[in-house]
Amino acid sequence: METVERFKKFTSPDRRTACVNWIGAKAGRGYGVFAIDGKQVYAHRFAYEMAKGPIPYGLEIDHLCRNPACVNPDHLEAVTHAENMRRSTAVAAARASAALIRFCPKGHEYTAENxxxxxxxxxxxxxxxxxxxxxxxxxxxxxxxxxxxxxxxxxxxxxxxx
Structure with a gap:
């Protein structure tokens, strides 16, 4: 069976979100994994490369839909790590949460001087x-x-x- 055909067997379109969800094996944090010639690759990276060509050196794939299981090439974009982290909902949530904390654990206020x-x-x-x-x-x-x-x-x- 051809690699692309085998890949498609592990996908499931979601009409509500337009994501194409990976239903095969998953690695940490919900990213799909796929074996090609005995080597494990990330499913979203494979999908991007099949649709848009090689991932440029120094860039990584960002899920615009914020769904790590999505392999829809229209939801994937090659960006720098810094850009990917800036867009990350986890990073944004951590920054927002930290910004709400106005006092250190011992009760001193976080001011510019302190x-x-x-x-x-x-x-x-x-x-x-x-x-x-x-x-x-x-x-x-x-x-x-x-x-x-x-x-x-x-x-x-x-x-x-x-």
């Missing part, structure tokens, strides 16, 4: 400063104990009484 951004995540400057002070205090005690031990060992090695 917020530090690192790798796309925000943190509370007051909490960071407090954690640094606690870390220094813990290490100060450890350093002092080690210094006492070294002095005692040196006195003992020299035969000095304490």
């Amino acid at each position: 917020t530090r951004m690192h790798n796309g995540k925000r943190s509370c400057r007051k909490c960071s400063a407090q954690a640094a002070k606690e870390y220094d205090a813990r290490n100060r005690d450890v350093r002092a104990a080690k210094a006492r031990d070294r002095r005692a060992a040196a006195r003992q090695a020299l035969g000095m009484a304490e």
